[in-house]
Amino acid sequence: MKIKFDSNQQYQLDAIQAIVDVFKGQPRSQGKFEVDLMGLSSGMFNELGVGNHLTPDEDTILANLKEIQEQNGIPQAEALDGMNFSVEMETGTGKTYVYLRTIHELYAQYGFTKFIIVVPSVAIREGVLKNLSITKEHFQGIYGNQPFDYWVYDSKRVSSLRQFASSNQLQILVINIDAFNKKENNVIHKENDRLSGRKPIEFIQATQPIVIVDEPQNMESTQAKEAIQSLNPLCTLRYSATHRHIYNLLYRLDPVKAYDMKLVKRIEVDSVLEEDNFNQPYIRVESIKATKTKITAKLTIDCKQADGVKRTSVSISKNGTDLYELSGNRELYQGYIVDHIDAGSQYIAFTNGVVLNTGQQMGGYNDDIMKVQIRETVKEHLEKELHIYRNLPEGKRLKVLSLFFIDKVANYDDAEGKIRLWFEEVYQELAFKPRYRELNLPPVEAVHSGYFAQSKGKAKDTSGKTKADDEAYQLIMKDKERLLSLEEPVRFIFSHSALREGWDNPNVFQICTLNETKSEMKKRQEIGRGLRLPVDQTGHRVFDTTMNRLTVVANESYEDFARSLQTEIEEECGVQFEGRIDNKRQRRTANLKKGWRMDENFLALWDRIKYKTRYSVKYQTGHLIAQAAQAIKKMPAIESPKIMAQKRGLEITSKGLETRMLSVQETKVGYSGLPVPDLLSYIQRETELTRSTIAQILINSERLADVAVNPQRFLEEATKAIKETLHSIMIDGIQYERIDGAEYEMLLFADPKHEIRGYVNRMLEVKGSIYDAIEFDSEVEKEFAQNLDARQDIKLFIKLPRWFTVETPLGTYNPDWAIVKQAVGEDEKLYLVSETKSTKDLSKLRDSERDKIECGKRHFSALPEVQFKHVKDASEV
Numbered sequence: 001m002k003i004k005f006d007s008n009q010q011y012q013l014d015a016i017q018a019i020v021d022v023f024k025g026q027p028r029s030q031g032k033f034e035v036d037l038m039g040l041s042s043g044m045f046n047e048l049g050v051g052n053h054l055t056p057d058e059d060t061i062l063a064n065l066k067e068i069q070e071q072n073g074i075p076q077a078e079a080l081d082g083m084n085f086s087v088e089m090e091t092g093t094g095k096t097y098v099y100l101r102t103i104h105e106l107y108a109q110y111g112f113t114k115f116i117i118v119v120p121s122v123a124i125r126e127g128v129l130k131n132l133s134i135t136k137e138h139f140q141g142i143y144g145n146q147p148f149d150y151w152v153y154d155s156k157r158v159s160s161l162r163q164f165a166s167s168n169q170l171q172i173l174v175i176n177i178d179a180f181n182k183k184e185n186n187v188i189h190k191e192n193d194r195l196s197g198r199k200p201i202e203f204i205q206a207t208q209p210i211v212i213v214d215e216p217q218n219m220e221s222t223q224a225k226e227a228i229q230s231l232n233p234l235c236t237l238r239y240s241a242t243h244r245h246i247y248n249l250l251y252r253l254d255p256v257k258a259y260d261m262k263l264v265k266r267i268e269v270d271s272v273l274e275e276d277n278f279n280q281p282y283i284r285v286e287s288i289k290a291t292k293t294k295i296t297a298k299l300t301i302d303c304k305q306a307d308g309v310k311r312t313s314v315s316i317s318k319n320g321t322d323l324y325e326l327s328g329n330r331e332l333y334q335g336y337i338v339d340h341i342d343a344g345s346q347y348i349a350f351t352n353g354v355v356l357n358t359g360q361q362m363g364g365y366n367d368d369i370m371k372v373q374i375r376e377t378v379k380e381h382l383e384k385e386l387h388i389y390r391n392l393p394e395g396k397r398l399k400v401l402s403l404f405f406i407d408k409v410a411n412y413d414d415a416e417g418k419i420r421l422w423f424e425e426v427y428q429e430l431a432f433k434p435r436y437r438e439l440n441l442p443p444v445e446a447v448h449s450g451y452f453a454q455s456k457g458k459a460k461d462t463s464g465k466t467k468a469d470d471e472a473y474q475l476i477m478k479d480k481e482r483l484l485s486l487e488e489p490v491r492f493i494f495s496h497s498a499l500r501e502g503w504d505n506p507n508v509f510q511i512c513t514l515n516e517t518k519s520e521m522k523k524r525q526e527i528g529r530g531l532r533l534p535v536d537q538t539g540h541r542v543f544d545t546t547m548n549r550l551t552v553v554a555n556e557s558y559e560d561f562a563r564s565l566q567t568e569i570e571e572e573c574g575v576q577f578e579g580r581i582d583n584k585r586q587r588r589t590a591n592l593k594k595g596w597r598m599d600e601n602f603l604a605l606w607d608r609i610k611y612k613t614r615y616s617v618k619y620q621t622g623h624l625i626a627q628a629a630q631a632i633k634k635m636p637a638i639e640s641p642k643i644m645a646q647k648r649g650l651e652i653t654s655k656g657l658e659t660r661m662l663s664v665q666e667t668k669v670g671y672s673g674l675p676v677p678d679l680l681s682y683i684q685r686e687t688e689l690t691r692s693t694i695a696q697i698l699i700n701s702e703r704l705a706d707v708a709v710n711p712q713r714f715l716e717e718a719t720k721a722i723k724e725t726l727h728s729i730m731i732d733g734i735q736y737e738r739i740d741g742a743e744y745e746m747l748l749f750a751d752p753k754h755e756i757r758g759y760v761n762r763m764l765e766v767k768g769s770i771y772d773a774i775e776f777d778s779e780v781e782k783e784f785a786q787n788l789d790a791r792q793d794i795k796l797f798i799k800l801p802r803w804f805t806v807e808t809p810l811g812t813y814n815p816d817w818a819i820v821k822q823a824v825g826e827d828e829k830l831y832l833v834s835e836t837k838s839t840k841d842l843s844k845l846r847d848s849e850r851d852k853i854e855c856g857k858r859h860f861s862a863l864p865e866v867q868f869k870h871v872k873d874a875s876e877v
Contacts, residue, residue, distance in 0.1 A: 001485040003506075004539035005097065005138045010848060011253055011263065015087055015098045016105055018072060018250040019237060022085060024064045024716055025056035026110045028677040048198070048206035049165025052112045052234045068250050077248060083235035084247035086216075088573075090258035091241045091524070092265075092504065092531030096131045099212050099239050104143050106210065107170045114164070114207035117174045118228060120218035125152060128174050128214060130480060148172060153179055155187040158200040165203040173204075177219050181227035205232035212237045217244040242524070242572045255524075256575045262543070264531040265509075265550040267565075268584040268759070269558045270380065272372045278302050278309040281332040282363035283323070285356045286313070290343035297341050297348050300361075304328030316341070316348075323350075367418070369555050370514045374419070375426045377402055377512040377553045380584075381491065382436050384509050388547065389439055391753045398536040399484050402510035403529055404494045409452050411514075412494045419514055423448060423492065442489035450494040451479075480505060486537050506532040506541075512553040523565040524572070527552060545802070546757065551584055558583040582759040588773070590756040590763065592749060596770040601796040601820045601829075608831050608866045609818055612742040613859050615807060619733040621693060624726065629700035631721035638706040638714050677711055679718075686719050687726060697722060730809065731851050736862040744804060754803055766797075774799040780872075781816070784836050787874035788819070794877070795829065796820040808855040810848050815856055815868075819877060832877065833860050833868045840872050 056064070062080045069076045089095040099117075106112045119125045132150045140146070148170035151160065164171050180188045180201060188200045195203070211233040213219060217240055219228070228236060238247065241255075258264050284300040296317045303312040304327060314326050316338055323336035335352040342349070346358040356362060381402045388397055404419070406412055411419040424444050431441045441447070482488050484507055493508075508530035530550045534542050542548065554561050562581040569577040596602060679698065680691045687694070698704055698718070706714045748754055749770070758775040764782055765773045766789045776782040776799075788797045797819045805812040819832040835853055842850045853870050860868035871877060 001481055001537065002539045003134055003481065003484070003535055004541075005135060006541060007138070007142055009094070010846075011261070012094055012098050012101070014072070015089065015251045015253070016102045018068050018087065019085065019102050020105055020109055021068050022061060022064050022235075022250065023054075023056065023106070023110055025060045025710070025712055027055055027712055028110065028682060028715060046206050048203050049162075050113065050168050051165075051207035052114050052210060053208070054234055065248055065250070072251055074249050074252060081247045083233070084238065085235065086238045086240075086243055086246045086249045088243055088246070088249065088252045088254065089239065089241060090253055090255045090264065090531075091528040092533070093253055093258050093263050095239050095241070096128060096214070097135065099214070099237065100131060100135055101139065101142075102237070103170070103172060103210075103212070104139050104146070104148075107148075108143055108146065112210055112234075113168065113170050114209040115170075115172050115212065116204065116209045116231060116233075117172065117212045117214060118177055118219070118231075119174065119214045120177055122176060124214055125174055125176055132172065132174075134481070146170065150174065153188075155179060158187060158192055159194045161200050161203040162195065165207050173209075177224055177227060180230070181223050182230075201230065205230075208232055208234045210234050210237065212239065215240050217242055220244050241528075254573045254575045255569050255577055256580070259577070259580050262545060262548070263533070265533065265548045266545070266582065267527055267531075267580070268549055268551050268582040269561045270376050270551055270553045270584040271558045271561070272369055272376060272553065272555050273557055279332075280363045281323075281336065282311070282361070283336070283354075283356060284361035285348055285358050288341060288343050288346050288348065288358050295341045295343045297338075299323075299348075301327055301333070302330065304330055370419070371422050371426075373512050373514060373553050373555060374404075374422050375430075377404070377510050377551075378423070378426050378430055378492075380510050380551050380553070382430060382439070382441075384547075385439055385441075386436060391547075392536070396536050396538065397486065398534050398542060399486055399488075399507050400491060400509050401483060401505055401507045402492050402512070403505075403508045404492065405511070405513040405515075405526070406494060406496065407515045409450070409496060412450055413452060419494070420448075427492075442491075446489040448492040448494065449490045452496055483507070484535060484537075504529045504532055507534045509534070509549070510551045510553065513555070515555075522568055523561065524568050527565070546755075558585075579761070582761070586760040587757060588760055588763055590758070590771040590773040590775060593770055593772055596749075597746070599770060599796070602770050602798075604829070605796060605798075605818055605820050605831050606746055608864055609833060609860070610743045610746070611863055612739050612744065613736040613806070613862055614739055615734055615736050615809070615855070615858070617730050617733050617809070618735060619729045624729055625693060625696050625700060627729065628697045628722045628725040629702075631725050632697065632701035632703050632718050635703065635717045635721060638703075638709045638717065640709045677715055679707070679711075679715060682715055683719050683722060687722055689722070689726070694722075727847075727851075731854050734809070734855060734858055736855075736859045738862055748803055749801070754801055756801065768794055768796060769798055770796070771798070778838070780836055780838050784817070784871075784874050788817075788877065791874070793821055793823055794819060795822050800833075806856055806859045808852055810851055810855070813852040813856055821877065831866050833866060834877060835868075835870045837870065837872065840870065 058080055061083075062077070065080065065085075066076045068074075087095075087098070089098065103115045106115075117128055119128060129150075129152060146169075149163075149167065150172035151174070153173055153175035154160070164173055180186060182189070191197050191199055209231060211228060211231055213228065213236060216238040219225075253263075259266070282300070282302050286298040286300055288295065288297045290296075294317045296315055299314050299316060300311060301314060301323060302309050303314070305312075309330070316326075319338050319340055321338040323333040323338075324330070327333045335350075336354065337351045339349045339351045341347075347355055349355045354362065381400055384400045388400065392398070404412075404423075406419055411417045412423075414420075427444050427447065430436070431444070431447075483490060483493070483505060493505075511526060511530050513526065527550060533548060536542055552561065558581075565581060566577045569575065680694050683689070683694045684691055701718070703714070703718070756771065756775055762777075763773045763775055764785055766785060768789050774785050776785060781799075785797070785799070788794045797817055800815050800818055802814055805814050807813075815833050816836050817832075817834040819830075819834060821830045821832060822828070833856070835856060837845060837849070837853075839845065842853075845853075857868045857870075860866045869876070
């Protein structure tokens with residue numbers, strides 16, 4: 001089973017283009033017809049190998065940066081923060097895919113050949129290598145089988161760095177930060193006889209590589225920064241969902257955008273809580289902290305209050321403190337007097353002999369809560385499998401995985417481990433009920449497996465920061481595609497709660513944390529293991545929002561979980577995530593009203609909008625040539641490139657070498673010093689127009705003389721003008737026609753596969769529809785539906801279901817609303833289809849949104865007696 005990759009995800013293309021545009025002004029990669037008047041190339045030769053070479057000066061890079069930031073809605077930088085550039089992408093949206101494709105794009109566009117991917121751990125390194133392997137065929141399909149080598153740095157085979165440096169084809173080296181930081185025993189900094197007495201790192205430095213830092217927030221120490229700088233990078237590209245420091249931000253896809261664009265699974269919380277259990281003493285040690293003057297322990301106990309017993313937080317800093325008094329004289333706490341608090345060993349001892357560590361608790365139903373969590377997870381898993389089995393056709397189904405985090409490996413890995421026994425008991429009870437018989441589920445011994453670090457063949461508890469943990473992560477990564485196969489019986493994965501970034505699986509639909517002590521795992525880290533959109537058995541992504549829900553089975557309230565996650569996101573990303581986490585226990589179905597099939601308004605409306613259409617695009621080549629030539633003619637003036645000569649003084653001080661600026665001299669570059677790219681091949685690759693059409697456009701533009709001024713800048717601006725013209729003409733020239741005999745079946749509304757089921761906080765009860773409620777995606781839609789429902793002249797309105805789509809050159813388009821309107825006192829009715837957006841200003845919409853609205857208008861104009869309108873609110877209907 002192979003994962004398939006979509007090469008046309010616009011948000012990923014935008015992130016890639018943001019990096020590519022940083023280097024505007026850089027000579028283009030050589031093509032078959034390129035003329036190099038000086039015998040130059042985009043590469044840099046030296047005695048150790050072939051390296052990258054940067055032509056644009058800092059002023060050009062800064063101007064490019066500002067332009068990119070303006071396009072992507074990011075505050076513009078006033079100055080260049082070095083040659084470091086940041087890309088922020090939410091977990092699960094394809095960050096690794098984006099930077100790997102960016103490497104190929106930079107090679108194709110500019111001929112940059114040397115790239116180093118720096119990772120903070122073996123776990124992430126294994127993930128990168130796995131992605132390099134499974135995307136190789138995909139990228140070769142996009143970039144014409146361009147050859148490239150990739151490998152991981154091995155200190156025992158440093159001679160391979162000679163090949164990295166000397167090769168003139170694309171080279172990708174993956175290296176762990178610990179392999180080249182300034183540790184004395186790092187081989188990379190030692191002279192080596194097999195490298196003619198050179199230090200291995202010198203071969204990397206000679207190539208001036210483009211360095212890509214994966215999860216840079218884990219490499220922000222002074223030592224790590226110095227290590228990265230020691231590679232002599234041309235520039236450093238930093239990719240993360242949670243940057244600690246941001247440098248020259250180019251692109252941002254924060255959690256709110258990713259969630260609202262449905263690029264990740266929706267999150268729902270199933271809370272398993274202990275209630276009204278005050279019949280035994282409950283003590284939980286939340287924290288023990290020491291200052292210069294005192295030691296304070298923060299405990300949670302059950303205290304008697306005016307309105308009854310409540311679980312309350314108390315602070316203790318003195319030996320002899322009596323919990324009996326703190327609890328409001330509850331007899332259950334007699335004898336619990338603090339003997340001493342140990343901040344070093346993190347425990348508190350009582351005079352009755354009870355000792356509790358930080359995170360440990362006494363009392364309560366910890367085991368019982370975990371049993372219920374396991375039951376809820378297995379039940380949710382089986383229901384998900386059943387839904388998929390009944391609603392997806394054979395050959396398009398997908399594997400469902402559930403992930404359990406545990407903090408004591410022995411509780412699962414030992415034959416008598418309580419978590420293993422509880423799981424097997426619950427699975428045996430639920431899986432073979434008549435309801436799930438059609439799933440033909442595997443036996444209990446085959447459906448679950450543990451992924452843990454090993455020591456002498458035995459699984460062990462780990463901190464998440466040791467080499468032993470890396471073994472477990474490697475095992476999970478290597479099993480990634482096997483776990484996605486329907487032939488593989490394993491469905492329930494048990495792993496240590498110290499699991500951190502470096503592993504996820506797109507088909508994890510349930511996550512359950514089973515901890516005896518307080519979990520230190522951050523909520524974003526926890527949900528990040530299952531946010532990615534799932535893939536079906538053919539390897540393709542599934543975008544069905546009714547299936548794409550990640551259920552977190554938590555031993556805390558929905559409100560507490562949501563508050564913690566929202567706080568983390570707001571602190572780390574500076575964006576509001578409020579209202580985007582759902583309570584699994586609060587869902588409902590939108591039911592079709594009795595007699596909906598006989599509703600005359602619905603029947604009349606459906607008879608007008610049910611038809612399917614096909615589209616064609618018509619335009620005159622001569623018209624394209626004229627418009628594109630005019631667009632190029634109106635381009636801004638092309639300025640010649642510059643060479644900056646900077647004179648600096650070197651001074652040797654006790655701190656090392658220091659520099660100071662002495663002078664700056666600017667020289668403009670003339671035609672004779674610049675390679676002339678193959679204009680027609682480049683523009684043809686970008687636009688897919690014929691060479692003769694492109695040649696005629698360039699001739700008619702009367703701007704060919706600008707090629708001699710700055711060929712690379714001319715190429716970029718001319719290509720942009722042609723693409724914008726082509727896009728405009730394509731949308732302007734699109735035409736729709738009805739397909740004879742092709743229409744949507746009315747009975748699809750009643751098909752169980754298309755049941756509309758949503759969270760209560762996103763459902764609105766209505767009277768004027770064929771449904772008793774509608775599911776809204778935004779406050780704009782909610783307000784629109786409320787206002788329509790209140791109007792007398794609106795006889796019927798429907799939120800068009802997701803299966804009702806219009807084909808467009810940009811993919812399928814799902815219109816928002818179908819409406820029947822009748823003016824008061826008049827017999828005539830209007831049949832409308834409306835698209836709601838927060839603005840009517842088309843310039844403020846994304847290009848894809850704007851163009852799909854135009855396609856929708858053309859589609860409905862081909863149908864009888866239907867009006868299509870883009871509106872902001874219900875008053876415009």
